[in-house]
Amino acid sequence: MTTGLDGIIAAETVLSHVDGAAGELILRGLPVERAAQTLDFEGITALLWQGFHPLGGRPDALRDAIGRARVAVAAHLPTLLPAAAGLSDVEALRLMLSSLPDGAAADDAVRVVAAVPVFIAARVRHAQGLEPIAPDPTAGHAADFLRMMTGRVADPALARALDTYLVTVSDHGLNASTFAARIVASTRAGMVSSVVAGLCALKGPLHGGAPGPVLDMLDAIGSADAAPAWIAGELAAGRRLMGFGHRIYRVRDPRAEVLKVAVRPLRSPRIELAEQVERAALSALAAHRPDRPLETNVEFYTALLLDAVGLHRDLFTPIFAMGRVAGWSAHVMEQEATGRLMRPASRYVGPMAA
Numbered sequence: 001m002t003t004g005l006d007g008i009i010a011a012e013t014v015l016s017h018v019d020g021a022a023g024e025l026i027l028r029g030l031p032v033e034r035a036a037q038t039l040d041f042e043g044i045t046a047l048l049w050q051g052f053h054p055l056g057g058r059p060d061a062l063r064d065a066i067g068r069a070r071v072a073v074a075a076h077l078p079t080l081l082p083a084a085a086g087l088s089d090v091e092a093l094r095l096m097l098s099s100l101p102d103g104a105a106a107d108d109a110v111r112v113v114a115a116v117p118v119f120i121a122a123r124v125r126h127a128q129g130l131e132p133i134a135p136d137p138t139a140g141h142a143a144d145f146l147r148m149m150t151g152r153v154a155d156p157a158l159a160r161a162l163d164t165y166l167v168t169v170s171d172h173g174l175n176a177s178t179f180a181a182r183i184v185a186s187t188r189a190g191m192v193s194s195v196v197a198g199l200c201a202l203k204g205p206l207h208g209g210a211p212g213p214v215l216d217m218l219d220a221i222g223s224a225d226a227a228p229a230w231i232a233g234e235l236a237a238g239r240r241l242m243g244f245g246h247r248i249y250r251v252r253d254p255r256a257e258v259l260k261v262a263v264r265p266l267r268s269p270r271i272e273l274a275e276q277v278e279r280a281a282l283s284a285l286a287a288h289r290p291d292r293p294l295e296t297n298v299e300f301y302t303a304l305l306l307d308a309v310g311l312h313r314d315l316f317t318p319i320f321a322m323g324r325v326a327g328w329s330a331h332v333m334e335q336e337a338t339g340r341l342m343r344p345a346s347r348y349v350g351p352m353a354a
Contacts (some may be wrong), residue, residue, distance in 0.1 A: 010342070011174060011182060015048055015330050018173040023251035027171055036258045041141045041166040042066060045113060045326040048171060052333035053106055062110075067137030069114030070144065073100070074122070074135050081126045090203050090317045092123045094196060102190025105336065109329045112195050116322045117141065120315065121148035142166060145322070146309070157265060158309050164262040165305055168255045169298070169320060171327030173248075177201035177208065181328045185335040186342040198328040199321050208320045212313035213242040214303035215270070217277075224276035231277075231284045241281050243300030252295040259301035268308035274300070 017026040025032040028047045035044060042063040049056035055065055080099055084092035096119040100111060122132035125148075133148045142162040146154035171178070181198035185191075202208035221230045234241060246253055263271060278296055285294040306316055335342075 010179065010344070011335070013174070013331070013334060014051070015327065015334065016171040016173050018248055020246070020248035020250055023254050025172065025254050032168060032254050033258055036164045036167045036262070039167050040163045041170075041323070041326065044167045044170045045329075048326055048330035049109070049333070052330060052337065053109055055106075055110070063140070064137075065110050066114045066141060067135070067139070067144070069110045070118050070135035071137050073111060073115040073118050074132065077118075077122050077132050080119070081122060081132070084123055084126075089120070089123060089314050090199070090321075093119055093318045093321065094199055094203070096123070097192065097196050097199065100192045102192045105191055105333065108191035109333065112192055113325050113329060116318070116325050117145035117148065120318045120322065121145055124149060124315070150310070161262050161266055161305055162309050165259060165302065165309075165319075166323035166326075168258050169302070169323040171324070171330065172255075175207070176204070177324065178328060178331050182331050182335045183342045185332040186338075186340060188336070191329065191332050194332045195325060195328050198324070202317060202321055202324065208317045208324075211243075211299040211302040211306070211316045211320070214300055215307060215313050217242045218270055218273060218303075221273070221277055224273060224280075227277045227280040228284065231281055235284060235288045241285065241294075243278075243303065244281055244285060244296060245294040246297040250293050250295075253297040255298035256296045256301050259298065259305050263301055263305045263308055266305070266308035268304065270307060271304060274304050 015028060017024070019025075027035045027044065028050065030038075030047070035047075039047065039059075043059045045066075046055065046057055046059040046062045049062070051057075055062040076096075076099065080096045084095050087095060093116065097112065097115060100108070100115060102108065118135055125132050133151055135148060136144050139147065140159065140163070143154040143156075143159035146159055146162065174182070177198040180201040181194045184197040185194040221227050231241065278300065282294075282296065302320075303313070303316065306319060307313070311319060
């Protein structure tokens with residue numbers, strides 16, 4: 001029996017290829033490094049949707065459509081924001097996305113992608129006692145999100161860094177949230193229901209809830225001089241070092257290197273400490289587990305980048321969803337095209353009838 005479905009092929013996809021042994025991630029034929037350098041969020045979404053959606057392969061047209069859809073979904077905020085009061089940020093996003101109807105697949109794909117940043121930004125402002133800021137349909141997705149959050153036109157460097165992050169996490173094989181989305185899509189439940197299922201899976205601390213604790217770790221360490229002793233204590237206690245090791249990658253996660261490069265131009269007091277902690281951690285892990293390579297993963301520099309962009313750690317999972325919804329929606333359309341209900345088997349190990 002294969003625990004956790006490791007190595008089981010459950011779907012064929014043209015969307016992304018993950019090679020854990022080689023440390024390689026390919027997004028529709030582009031290495032993630034090149035995709036992050038050459039595409040913005042609308043560009044990667046158009047690439048992932050190619051062949052599945054009328055606007056696939058047409059980034060300019062898709063940018064216009066997503067911009068108009070951001071304005072349209074913002075009209076629902078007066079009703080949705082009071083209903084989300086008292087929920088966590090990711091739970092509020094789940095509730096608000098669930099309010100969208102499952103309708104025509106092409107329209108739903110644009111709508112659900114557009115809704116995520118509108119709902120996140122409005123929810124944050126509402127929790128602070130501030131009015132939501134109307135979307136600008138002419139702005140880029142990342143830049144408009146930052147403007148809706150802060151009320152100021154986004155610094156181009158911060159918008160570009162956020163765009164790099166969104167592209168980098170847009171798709172990653174048949175991970176837990178994508179698998180959840182594809183299972184629901186296979187029942188023909190619809191785009192919105194499938195994406196909400198993906199978000200529910202992403203919420204878990206073993207998946208999308210992981211980057212925030214990286215900052216908790218850096219706060220606990222405090223200084224580079226304290227790193228070796230702190231790390232040794234955690235390893236001796238059998239605790240995991242956040243931001244290191246990955247279920248798939250046995251070498252360095254390629255997304256970590258992309259985000260490390262993207263965060264360097266940004267101003268953050270944590271960056272120098274993080275690089276020193278990374279060196280100390282990798283050295284300690286190599287000595288502690290010489291039989292199992294444990295390298296830096298995407299969570300480590302995700303935390304640094306999103307923090308430097310000015311986002312609170314409580315928002316890291318919703319922001320992850322803002323990028324991954326490009327992949328979820330593409331997988332939903334790809335799954336619907338197969339017309340096949342996903343129905344894996346299980347092996348019964350309980351008592352038989354007497």
